[in-house]
Amino acid sequence: MRTRLYSLDELDDIPGTKVFTAMRSRQAYHLHKFCMSLMEAANREAFREDERAYLDRFRMSPEQKQAVIDRDFNQLIELGGNIYFLVKLSNTDGWSTQKAVGSMTGMTPDEYAAMMRAGGRSIEGNRSIKGKN
């Protein structure tokens, strides 16, 4: 047995955080293919015209499609997504990255922006679930 600096289970101990692994990357492959398709203006047009029909071009799960329609970024991340792909969707919507990111925190865009101006979210209490620090 190899000795490691920490157990990989520790990655699940960071509060409010999903670490993007090879398994998640595979789980979200078709979701991410959809996201990257939005890098072309013609595809952004087609998506805006009929979101559901456009999504049906991709082999995404029904849950992933619904989360796209709902713009539910926490759910998209739960289903394997990574923010760097997902911002292609929020960029298509004309959202700032801050608006997309803030939408996952349960705060309004104004509350989130105010928190950032005031120095951001503190690390205290946000390091470890089991360590409660």
Place this chain on the structure above:
Amino acid sequence: MARITAGIATSHVPAIGAAFDLGRTQEPYWKPVFDGYDWVKAFQQREEPDVVILCYNDHASAMMLDVVPTFALGCAEEFEPADEGWGKRPVPTVMGDPVLAAHLAEQLVIDEFDMTLMNHLDVDHGLTVPLSLMFGKVEQWPVRVIPLAVNVTQFPTPSAERCWQLGARIRDAVLSYPANLNVQIWGTGGMSHQLQGPRAGLINPEFDNAFLDKLVDRPDELRKLTRLEFLRESGSEGIELIMWLIMRGAMGYTVRELQRFYHVPASNTAVGHVVYRPLV
């Protein structure tokens, strides 16, 4: 003989690029950020580097879907700005240096770094925002650029130590290049930030400032940081800071810090920027 004459690090926040492109640099929110780069713009006018080896990460613009290279070197003559969903940034095409890139590719693989070589690569804000910060609004970029894309997104990323070692091998490779070139190496990304989930918005100035202190004269302490520590302390996207260690590893052990800047926030992110001169 080619030489690495300076190492530069900076954050590469997309909103900085948007503020730059939309002419909002003098607005109260953005002015303190852009003021932090006045010094380096004057520095670059004096230095006139020929080539920049630019360590950055692709944000699901050209990689990460079908291929996930740990270290990828851009070997093309030119690199177009990517359309990240809002149209391409209105910045010049980035000109490469295929001859030096081929030399680096050869030397690095011989030195045990099995690079992925990119013969076509569109470059996103991770690469073009640092260029805008260092050179301002220009008709064409005054340097050739060799993109070095690092996987900092999909776990496991390369370790801090591995990044340092890559930097050291890049230094060897540059020194063995016969042409008389003024080469800079840049590390980009960071500092602390998290762009996902309920912990989004995390900023850790204590970690960031300790990182900036140690990067100057105690880099060995940073080489020991684990991926877990980066993720915990600097946020899931703060682990981009490993790219600063490629730059620092390419400096040799001793540097003089010429410039340091730290500011919170730019959008979701703590902005950090340093300029080093290698002293060997």
